[in-house]
Structure formats: C-alpha cells, structure tokens
Amino acid sequence: MPTLLITRRLPDTVLDAARAQFDVTLRDDTTPMSAGEMAAAMAQYDVILPTLGDGLSAEAFNGALRCRLLANFGVGYNHIDVAAAQAAGIAVSNTPGAVTDATADIAMTLMLMTCRRAGEGERMLRAGDWQGWHPTQLLGQQVSGKVAGIVGMGRIGKAIARRCHFGFGMDIAFVNRSPIADPGVPARQIAGLHELAGMADVLISAVPATPDTHHLFGAEVFAAMKSTAVFVNIARGDVVDESALIAALQAGEIAGAGLDVYEFEPKVPEALKAMENVTLLPHLGTATEEVRTAMGMMALDNLTAFFDGTPLPNPVLP
Numbered sequence: 001m002p003t004l005l006i007t008r009r010l011p012d013t014v015l016d017a018a019r020a021q022f023d024v025t026l027r028d029d030t031t032p033m034s035a036g037e038m039a040a041a042m043a044q045y046d047v048i049l050p051t052l053g054d055g056l057s058a059e060a061f062n063g064a065l066r067c068r069l070l071a072n073f074g075v076g077y078n079h080i081d082v083a084a085a086q087a088a089g090i091a092v093s094n095t096p097g098a099v100t101d102a103t104a105d106i107a108m109t110l111m112l113m114t115c116r117r118a119g120e121g122e123r124m125l126r127a128g129d130w131q132g133w134h135p136t137q138l139l140g141q142q143v144s145g146k147v148a149g150i151v152g153m154g155r156i157g158k159a160i161a162r163r164c165h166f167g168f169g170m171d172i173a174f175v176n177r178s179p180i181a182d183p184g185v186p187a188r189q190i191a192g193l194h195e196l197a198g199m200a201d202v203l204i205s206a207v208p209a210t211p212d213t214h215h216l217f218g219a220e221v222f223a224a225m226k227s228t229a230v231f232v233n234i235a236r237g238d239v240v241d242e243s244a245l246i247a248a249l250q251a252g253e254i255a256g257a258g259l260d261v262y263e264f265e266p267k268v269p270e271a272l273k274a275m276e277n278v279t280l281l282p283h284l285g286t287a288t289e290e291v292r293t294a295m296g297m298m299a300l301d302n303l304t305a306f307f308d309g310t311p312l313p314n315p316v317l318p
Contacts, residue, residue, distance in 0.1 A: 002046040014296030035059045042067045058084040069306045071299040078209035083318035092316040093302035098294040103285040104159035107234045110258025113279040114230045116140040120276045149200025150174040152207035158184045197224040209236035222248035230256045237262040246271045
C-alpha cells in the first residue's frame with residue numbers, strides 16, 4: 001500500500017476513505033508544518049496531502065525525495081513552490097470547485113456584517129452596554145441597489161456576483177485579467193482596478209495569490225475608493241498591503257473592512273482588532289462539513305488517479 005501523510009486532521013469520512021486505499025499517517029496537530037518538517041516528510045512518504053500554510057518553499061525539495069505527489073487540500077496553493085516541486089519531479093494538485101459557494105457565502109457575511117455594523121452591535125450587547133432601541137443607534141448602510149465591485153471573476157467571483165445581484169439587486173462591476181464573455185449576471189467589466197475602486201460601494205477581493213497579485217490592494221487602491229465604501233477580502237491575506245489598509249481605515253479614506261484572511265495569519269494586527277468598523281473572521285471561507293469533506297474527497301481523487309496512471313483531475317502547473 002502506498003504511504004500517505006495527511007498533515008492535519010480531516011473529516012472522518014475522508015480519513016476512512018484514505019485508509020481504505022493508503023497506508024495513512026495522520027499528523028494530529030492543527031498548526032502548519034515547517035519547511036524542515038516537510039523536507040523530512042518528502043523523504044519518508046510516497047505521497048503527501050498538505051494543507052494551508054505547510055512549508056513547501058523551495059527549501060523543502062532540496063533533500064532526498066521519495067514523495068511524488070502533493071495533493072493539496074484547498075484551491076489556493078501559494079504555500080507551495082510549484083516550480084520547485086515540478087523541477088524535483090513532484091506533481092501538484094488542488095481542489096477547485098468544492099470551495100466556491102461556501103467562500104462566496106462568507107463574502108456576503110462580511111459585507112453585511114460590516115455595512116450593517118453587526119459585529120459592533122453584538123459586542124455592545126454581550127458587554128451589557130445595550131440600553132434598548134433608539135432611532136439613531138448603530139446606523140449603518142444598506143447594500144441593496146449599491147455597486148459591488150468584484151476583483152477576480154473566476155468561480156468564486158461569479159458566485160459572489162450572483163448573490164449580490166439576485167439577492168440584493170446590486171449593480172455588478174468587475175475587473176479580471178482576461179475578458180469574461182459570460183459573467184452569469186448583468187455586469188460591466190472595467191478596464192482598471194483603480195477605476196473600479198472609485199465606483200464600488202463594496203470592493204471585494206476574489207483573486208488568487210500569485211506574485212502578480214501580491215499587495216494588489218495597496219495605498220493607491222484604498223485612496224481611490226469612496227469614503228463610504230467597504231473593502232472585503234476572502235482571497236488570500238497577502239494580496240492586501242495590511243499596513244496600507246490600516247492607514248486608510250484610520251484616515252477615514254474608507255468606511256470599513258471585512259476580512260477573513262490576513263497577510264501574516266494567524267497574526268492579526270492589534271490596530272485592526274481595535275477598530276469597530278472592521279469585521280474579523282478566523283479564515284472561515286470553506287468551513288462547512290460538506291465543503292471540507294468534498295475538498296478531502298477531491299484530493300483523494302487526485303491521489304487515486306496518480307496511482308492508477310491516469311491524468312490528475314486537478315493538476316496545478318507552474
């Protein structure tokens with residue numbers, strides 16, 4: 001039986017299916033593996049199912065290598081140096097599609113919580129500071145009929161657009177690195193990010209983490225936004241210059257932010273924690289039983305295909 005390392009606990013359904021096909025070692029730890037730990041694992045296991053944040057930089061591929069496939073648990077793979085893996089003869093796969101709806105739902109959660117000041121209201125109530133309803137308490141802004149600006153019109157971006165348009169009657173505008181013939185809803189493709197930032201009431205990041213998107217959202221983008229606008233990030237933390245976002249919020253350049261991911265997570269700046277107009281979630285994008293199970297089964301599909309000698313269903317290319 002091929003040996004398989006699963007770097008963090010997955011739903012029991014996935015683990016049972018994996019054990020039926022592989023000699024499984026489960027690392028029962030909730031923290032990511034370091035590059036050194038990953039390098040050691042590369043020499044010990046036939047295949048590895050890594051998770052977000054595991055140290056798969058070029059350093060991990062320098063030693064003795066037994067591993068031949070990294071079946072990544074997740075659609076994002078910015079923690080893996082794919083070029084270094086493939087140069088070492090190691091294939092990489094991911095799990096697109098399974099995460100789409102759950103991640104789009106979190107974008108809606110962040111948009112509504114931030115615009116309607118829901119987090120602030122809950123904190124007030126839990127602290128015992130609520131004195132009852134009155135007409136000017138916690139006045140936020142409605143999202144119905146406003147402009148949703150979506151950056152990145154892939155599967156998740158389109159799912160967000162559907163929710164915004166059909167759920168709230170929002171006007172949809174977007175930018176994408178290539179033309180999108182059918183965004184799935186009435187929408188305008190805008191030529192530049194700064195132009196989109198200037199017209200959006202809610203600017204939503206749905207881009208992959210790549211060298212090209214690192215700090216895509218920086219001081220110039222936030223300066224271009226309306227002072228009443230809200231920024232939402234459900235992509236990856238390093239697409240945002242966190243220092244620039246904090247400065248924009250402190251200066252009142254934008255009205256608020258809803259964040260599910262962070263540049264140096266799990267570290268979250270104290271400045272963000274201190275702001276009442278910022279909604280902070282602990283990377284909940286795909287955190288449903290159904291989605292995490294589907295992700296695990298998709299990763300296993302890639303592992304099975306590899307040992308069957310058939311093409312990977314979800315290969316990742318450098």
